[in-house]
Amino acid sequence: MKVRTVSVLAAALLGLTAHSALAESKIGFVNSDRVMREAVPAVRAQQRLEKEFERRDQELQRMAADLQAMQEELERGGLTMSESDRRNKERAFNDLNRDFQRKQREFREDLNQRRNEELATVLDKANEAVKKIAESEKFDIIFQEAVYFSPRIDITDKVIKVLSEGR
16 A cells, blocks of 8 residues: 555656646747748749749740640541541641640659759758757757647747848
């Protein structure tokens, strides 16, 4: 009976100590998605990507419009065209469609690769900003993923500000 009482007392003291340590801990949360949308380096990265891929995107849009026009022409005049004209137009349509799909796939692959490169750079800068804030404000832990977080511990605005100032 005495051993049991001591065990219960020890467990209560441990729980109290753990609760006390937790109460003294400083916890923060950063919404990474918001940082990647709103921080100046992220916005600039997005603008660089748009500028870099603008010409290729316009070319794909022109090709799509050409394909649409060729398809409409085939649908309108397909029955009245000679067999050889129809076959030639269908062949030209298929060739252009294949070329369009290839260029579209290459465009997506190149864009994804460049986006990943740009975002990795922004993420590195964001992590540096989080570490600076954590050290200067004496945080014990800062989370970037959470099912729920209190706005009281959200330091996302501070991270965006540090990134925007370029510190």
